[in-house]
Every structure is written in structure tokens, then in C-alpha cells.
Amino acid sequence: MKNKWIISLLVVSMLVFLAGCGSKSNSGKSGGESSVLNGGAGDAATELSYWTFVELHGQHFEKMLEKWNAANPDRQIKLNVTVMPYDDMHNKLSIAVQTGVGAPDIADIELGKFPDFLAGEPQLEPLNDVAEPYKGTVVQSQLDLYAKEGKIYGLSTHVGATVAFYNTEILDEAGVDYKSIVTWDDFKKAGIQVYEKTGKYMGTADTSAIWQASLLLAQQESDLTDADGKPQVNSPEMVRAMTMLKDLQDNNVISTIAGGQPDTEEAYGEFNSGNYATAFMPLWQMSRYTNYMKDLSGKIAIAPLPVLEKGMHRSYGGGGTGTVVTKTAKDVQLAKDFIAYAKLSLDANIEIWNTLGFDPINMSVWDMKDVTHNPENQFVKYFVNNPFDVLNEIKEEINLIKSTSASPTINNVLCTVTLNEIFEDGKDIQQALDDAQTQIEQELK
Amino acid sequence: MIKNFLYSQKVAPYVFVLPFVLVFIIFWVYPLLSSFGMSFQKVTLGQEASFIGADNYTKLMGDTIFFKAVRNSAVYMILTLLILIPFPMLFAVLINSKAMWGREFFKSSFFFPALTSVVVAGTIFRLMFGEMEGSLINSILGVFGVEPIKFLKGQTTGFIALVALASWRWMGVNMLYFLSGLKNIPDDYYEAASIDGASAFQRFTRITIPLLKPTTIYVLTISIYAGLAMFIESMMLWNGNNSPKNIGLTIVGYLYRQGIEKNNLGYAAAVGIVLLIITMVINLTQLAFSGMFKKEED
Numbered sequence: 153m154k155n156k157w158i159i160s161l162l163v164v165s166m167l168v169f170l171a172g173c174g175s176k177s178n179s180g181k182s183g184g185e186s187s188v189l190n191g192g193a194g195d196a197a198t199e200l201s202y203w204t205f206v207e208l209h210g211q212h213f214e215k216m217l218e219k220w221n222a223a224n225p226d227r228q229i230k231l232n233v234t235v236m237p238y239d240d241m242h243n244k245l246s247i248a249v250q251t252g253v254g255a256p257d258i259a260d261i262e263l264g265k266f267p268d269f270l271a272g273e274p275q276l277e278p279l280n281d282v283a284e285p286y287k288g289t290v291v292q293s294q295l296d297l298y299a300k301e302g303k304i305y306g307l308s309t310h311v312g313a314t315v316a317f318y319n320t321e322i323l324d325e326a327g328v329d330y331k332s333i334v335t336w337d338d339f340k341k342a343g344i345q346v347y348e349k350t351g352k353y354m355g356t357a358d359t360s361a362i363w364q365a366s367l368l369l370a371q372q373e374s375d376l377t378d379a380d381g382k383p384q385v386n387s388p389e390m391v392r393a394m395t396m397l398k399d400l401q402d403n404n405v406i407s408t409i410a411g412g413q414p415d416t417e418e419a420y421g422e423f424n425s426g427n428y429a430t431a432f433m434p435l436w437q438m439s440r441y442t443n444y445m446k447d448l449s450g451k452i453a454i455a456p457l458p459v460l461e462k463g464m465h466r467s468y469g470g471g472g473t474g475t476v477v478t479k480t481a482k483d484v485q486l487a488k489d490f491i492a493y494a495k496l497s498l499d500a501n502i503e504i505w506n507t508l509g510f511d512p513i514n515m516s517v518w519d520m521k522d523v524t525h526n527p528e529n530q531f532v533k534y535f536v537n538n539p540f541d542v543l544n545e546i547k548e549e550i551n552l553i554k555s556t557s558a559s560p561t562i563n564n565v566l567c568t569v570t571l572n573e574i575f576e577d578g579k580d581i582q583q584a585l586d587d588a589q590t591q592i593e594q595e596l597k
Numbered sequence: 598m599i600k601n602f603l604y605s606q607k608v609a610p611y612v613f614v615l616p617f618v619l620v621f622i623i624f625w626v627y628p629l630l631s632s633f634g635m636s637f638q639k640v641t642l643g644q645e646a647s648f649i650g651a652d653n654y655t656k657l658m659g660d661t662i663f664f665k666a667v668r669n670s671a672v673y674m675i676l677t678l679l680i681l682i683p684f685p686m687l688f689a690v691l692i693n694s695k696a697m698w699g700r701e702f703f704k705s706s707f708f709f710p711a712l713t714s715v716v717v718a719g720t721i722f723r724l725m726f727g728e729m730e731g732s733l734i735n736s737i738l739g740v741f742g743v744e745p746i747k748f749l750k751g752q753t754t755g756f757i758a759l760v761a762l763a764s765w766r767w768m769g770v771n772m773l774y775f776l777s778g779l780k781n782i783p784d785d786y787y788e789a790a791s792i793d794g795a796s797a798f799q800r801f802t803r804i805t806i807p808l809l810k811p812t813t814i815y816v817l818t819i820s821i822y823a824g825l826a827m828f829i830e831s832m833m834l835w836n837g838n839n840s841p842k843n844i845g846l847t848i849v850g851y852l853y854r855q856g857i858e859k860n861n862l863g864y865a866a867a868v869g870i871v872l873l874i875i876t877m878v879i880n881l882t883q884l885a886f887s888g889m890f891k892k893e894e895d
Contacts, residue, residue: 239837239838243858246857247857250641250860268859268860271641271860272641272644273644359841360841410728418728421729422729561859564839567839568839568841568842568843569841569843572750572842573842576747576750591661591662594659594660595660
């Protein structure tokens with residue numbers, strides 16, 4: 153009798169447990185989280201689906217949707233937004249657009265993955281006709297970034313100017329003034345002082361992202377691929393970049409971080425706890441500070457990147473997202489008109505700064521003091537100095553790292569193998585980079 | 598007429614077997630043949646496939662990452678075999694013994710992890726084996742004065758986490774197989790052995806192990822398959838298919854990377870065929886050695 157009770161109790165608890173798992177996985181990772189944005193649309197509105205891997209992007213579209221629906225009563229839209237994890241979303245989207253079944257009408261594709269979607273005959277709609285009216289108002293290189301053979305397939309969200317984010321509290325404790333850091337040598341001196349005085353690291357040695365490698369290459373006017381788009385990851389410039397970073401690591405100036413790079417959940421925790429004083433990241437990292445590192449409010453200053461030698465360019469455009477319309481979209485023209493409006497119009501660019509804290513690709517926004525210095529803006533409130541003061545200073549110095557068909561493979565090899573070998577295992581830099589070059593060439597055969 | 602047909606002793610067996618045969622052909626034979634064909638083509642979704650001969654296979658033979666994946670899968674399989682056969686057998690014997698108290702409780706609690714979704718379990722293990730000081734395992738080690746270990750960044754430590762996850766999940770399932778095997782051994786044998794003065798150890802080695810052989814072979818066969826086909830555990834533990842230095846990359850993970858992430862389906866098909874061959878060779882050899890193909894002697 154006793155046994156029976158125990159068994160029934162177990163059965164009940166298992167059922168409850170299973171039911172819990174079931175409902176979780178439905179709304180959780182596997183299927184992504186969906187929500188329908190109404191934006192004041194009437195019943196006659198067309199419902200378009202939109203996939204993204206950045207939750208925040210949905211917030212921007214929500215604002216623009218309201219404006220669109222108000223301005224276009226006969227072409228109203230409801231937006232069905234699905235947010236999925238990065239890899240998941242790109243994999244699903246890739247299969248969906250290429251098989252022609254199940255793709256959304258609109259989707260975000262990250263720059264590093266974009267070349268995969270441009271391979272062969274792209275299954276995306278060219279956007280030239282809707283982008284044309286905005287030519288001259290937005291940065292041309294940002295339109296070219298998502299183009300193939302003269303056809304634009306994705307609309308950019310931001311420039312992604314890379315800057316240094318300094319934790320002034322730690323630097324003050326160590327008696328370091330971040331404004332005096334101009335070269336990487338200055339950074340090293342400051343870092344040694346920080347480590348001696350506070351026992352904390354000045355910065356991170358990234359093992360799962362190539363922001364640092366890219367910015368150091370951009371400073372030397374070099375790239376991960378040559379003029380023909382062929383990989384060149386063992387170039388003298390890359391060796392110089394890695395040697396410099398390794399030297400910083402050996403002097404306890406930088407150290408590897410949980411998560412492998414500043415834009416990860418584990419790293420937000422480390423930064424929040426004040427274990428690292430600096431992150432070198434594209435400007436969109438600001439939104440990570442305001443959303444995930446609230447403890448650091450009022451402590452983070454933004455500055456141009458240190459350079460290898462004085463006179464080198466002090467920034468590069470890192471990362472990016474191209475918004476695309478798929479060939480199977482319900483109403484191609486409507487989707488195209490809407491995303492052009494939501495991403496390229498002046499209004500959209502202002503909202504991109506207001507909501508997302510990104511550096512908009514319509515550079516005239518950069519000069520609108522009332523927008524960029526609005527004291528009510530959450531980013532203006534959060535940071536020690538105004539981001540646009542820095543952006544305008546480095547405006548002419550933002551280099552680009554090309555995204556080619558070899559880029560996804562290069563990223564994969566560097567971020568899974570090579571950077572770990574260099575910063576975790578201390579493997580010889582030239583050897584590690586030569587191995588990477590061989591591996592990349594082998595994979596691209 | 599129809600009645601005659603259905604009642605015919607010759608036809609009826611085929612009708613009953615038909616559903617299985619159909620499922621087998623549609624979901625096994627056809628995909629197998631089609632992926633065999635694909636492995637000789639360059640296939641990119643949405644575009645015309647082209648025949649490229651054995652290029653995929655020659656490329657595979659020079660692919661160090663693929664061999665890394667094969668090695669990982671093999672090591673994982675061997676480790677799981679070493680842990681997930683003797684221990685569940687031992688636990689099954691203990692739980693089966695009449696002297697054991699709380700048998701039902703142990704049975705259910707061992708089986709419980711198998712019901713947990715691998716996504717949830719993998720995520721929990723990832724947090725447990727995190728590299729920060731505060732993560733569970735590191736904080737336990739900290740009590741003994743051990744510095745925090747970056748578990749998921751090293752080959753050995755990464756595999757400790759992976760095998761811990763596998764053991765935690767599958768111990769109970771394998772134990773249940775052995776328990777059902779034990780139920781088939783008549784008590785008389787043990788009684789007779791006791792009367793003849795056999796010790797507990799002798800009874801275990803002379804009666805239990807030999808009579809459990811069919812179960813052991815079954816568990817061995819499915820464990821070999823499961824070990825080589827492992828994918829999601831690694832994917833969840835490293836939060837994606839790209840573990841540092843590919844320490845957690847398995848053959849199926851590589852197939853996924855090539856086929857889905859890189860949209861190179863022909864190459865992925867070649868990986869799949871090689872995996873099939875490896876699994877078949879190991880399992881058939883194992884079955885041949887254990888005498889499963891011999892005809893029953895009586």
C-alpha cells in the first residue's frame with residue numbers, strides 16, 4: 153500500500169515536471185519567441201513576418217510601424233516578430249529561403265553570415281529601387297556592404313564605429329587618465345599601473361570574436377582577405393596585431409574573459425563586477441551596457457581606440473545587420489517599402505539612435521545636437537561623455553573590414569581554434585596563424 | 598474475393614509486415630541511397646546539384662577537423678562504454694537484491710534524469726562547469742583550495758563535463774535494461790549455487806554476468822551507436838556547435854556544420870556515409886565477436 157502511494161506520487165511529480173518542460177520548450181529556445189506588433193493597424197492590414205536574433209531590433213520596428221501605419225492608411229502592416237538565438241535563426245533562415253518554404257517576409261542577417269546568403273543566385277529581393285531615394289543621405293559603404301554585383305540585398309542598421317569603453321572608476325582608483333591613452337604603448341603602461349594598483353585587468357583578450365583582430369588590421373590598412381577576397385590571416389599585419397595583444401596579456405594588461413569576448417552574458421557579469429576596465433567594441437555595445445550592465449551607469453567613458461602608431465585611423469566599422477526581404481514574401485513591394493522607411497529614412501535613423509543607441513548610417517543625424525545630446529536619452533544619461541562627441545572626432549577615420557564569401561569560414565576558424573590557441577594555450581603566433589591559413593584554404597577548397 | 602485474399606495464409610503475413618517494410622524503405626533505405634548519391638555531388642540548397650565524383654571523399658581524407666571530430670566521437674563512445682555498462686550493471690544487481698531498502702525510490706531517481714530534456718540538462722551542466730569562481734563545481738573546488746578551472750576550454754576537462762552529463766542522463770536507462778535482464782534469471786540457479794557453497798562474488802561472476810550476456814550485448818550495441826551519434830549534449834554544453842578548438846565537436850556536429858551551417862550538403866552527405874560505415878564496422882565486429890550471428894545450437 154505504501155509503495156503504491158510512493159509510485160503515484162512519483163508519477164504525478166514526473167507528469168508535472170514533463171508538462172513544465174513541454175511548455176517551456178514551446179515558447180523558449182527551439183521555436184523562438186513570437187509576438188505580433190499591431191502598430192495601430194486596422195483589420196485590413198497585411199500581416200508580415202519578421203525574424204531577428206536581436207530582441208532590441210523589434211523595439212525599433214515597433215516604433216517605425218506605428219509611424220508607417222499612421223502615414224499609409226491604405227497600406228497598413230501588422231508585424232509578426234520572432235526572436236531566435238543567433239545560430240538557430242541563421243540556420244533556419246538559410247534552409248527556408250533556399251528551399252523556398254517557410255521563410256519569413258522580412259529578416260535580419262548578420263554581416264558575418266551575409267555572404268552565405270549571397271552565394272550563387274541569392275534568394276533575396278534586390279532593394280535598389282527602394283534604397284535609391286536615400287542615396288547621398290546615408291553612408292554609401294554601408295549600402296555596398298550587403299550588395300552583390302551592383303544589387304543591394306540588405307539594408308544596414310548602423311556604422312558600428314568601434315571605440316574604447318573605459319570604466320573610469322577603476323582607472324581613477326589606479327590613477328590613470330584614459331584621455332592620455334593615444335597609442336597601444338600608452339595603453340600598456342596604463343594597464344600595468346592598473347594591475348599593480350588594483351589587481352584588475354585593463355582589458356580582455358578575446359578568444360571567441362575577432363573585433364580586436366579586425367580593428368588592429370584596419371589600423372594598418374590591412375584586412376583578413378586580399379583584394380580578390382582570398383583569405384590572408386597569416387599576413388605580417390596580423391602577426392603584428394596578435395604579437396602586440398599577446399604582449400599585453402603577458403604583462404597582465406589584458407586577460408581572457410569568461411564567454412570569450414565582451415558581448416556575452418558571462419562577460420556582462422564580469423564587467424558588472426568591475427573585473428575588467430576596458431572593452432574595445434563597436435558602438436552598439438552601448439545598448440548592452442544600458443540593458444545588461446546597469447551597475448556601471450555613470451562610470452563608463454567612451455574614447456577613440458588606441459593606435460599602433462600615431463596618425464593611424466582610430467576606428468573601424470564592426471559588425472552589422474542587413475535587413476532583407478525574401479523572394480517568397482507575401483507582398484514583396486510592401487515589405488521593401490516598409491524596411492526602406494524603417495531603416496533608411498531620416499526619421500528611422502533618429503529612432504535607431506533613440507531606441508537602440510546605434511550610430512546611424514545617415515550621418516546628418518550625427519550633427520543634430522538636439523537629437524544626439526538630448527538629456528532625456530538613456531544613452532546620454534548612462535555614459536560619462538557624449539558618444540557623438542567621440543564619433544564626430546573619428547568620423548573620417550572609420551575603416552572597413554570586407555565581408556567576402558570566405559569570411560564565415562575565416563571567422564569560424566579564428567574564433568573556435570586560433571585565438572584560443574594563442575591566448576589560452578600560448579601557442580607560437582606565427583605557427584597558429586599559418587595553421588589557420590592552411591585550415592581555411594582546406595575548408596574553402 | 599477480398600475475404601479470401603485477406604484470410605489467405607500466404608498473403609496475410611506480408612500484409613502485416615507491410616507497414617514496417619514501407620516505413621523502413623521510405624525513412625531509411627531511400628534517404629540512405631539518396632545521401633549516398635548526394636555524397637558524390639556538389640549540392641547547395643536552392644541550386645542545381647552537380648556531379649563531382651569522389652571529390653568530397655578526397656577532401657574529407659585531408660580534413661583535419663573531420664578527424665578531430667571522429668577522434669572526439671570515438672573517445673566519447675569509449676568513455677561512455679567504460680562507465681555506462683559496468684556501473685549500471687552493478688547498480689541493477691544491488692537494487693535487485695532483496696536486502697536493498699528503498700528499491701523503488703532508487704529506480705525512479707536513477708531514471709529521472711532520462712526524462713529531463715537534454716536542452717535543459719545541457720544548459721544546467723554548462724552553468725555548473727562554468728569557468729567563473731562562483732560556478733558550482735569551481736566553488737566546490739574552491740573549498741579545497743583549488744584554483745578555478747576553465748572546464749569547457751580544455752580537452753580533458755571538457756570531456757569530464759561531457760561524460761558527467763552522459764553518465765548522469767543514461768545511468769538509469771541502462772540500469773533498467775539490466776534490471777529486466779536480471780528478472781529473467783531464475784532464482785533456482787542462485788539457490789542451487791548457494792547450497793553448493795558459492796560466494797556472492799562467485800554467484801555474480803558465474804551466474805549473473807553470463808546470463809546477462811544478451812542484455813549486455815544489446816546495451817553495448819545501442820551505446821556504441823549512441824556514443825558515435827552524440828550531438829545535442831555537446832551543442833548544449835558549449836552553447837552552440839563551435840566549441841573552443843573544437844574540443845566538443847562530434848561527427849554529427851561536423852555533419853551539421855557542413856550541411857546546415859555552411860550549406861554544403863554534398864560534403865555533409867559524405868560525412869554521414871563515413872559515420873555509417875564506422876558505426877556498422879564497429880557494431881558488426883562487436884556482434885560477430887560476441888557470437889550473436891551464430892545459429893542457436895539446440
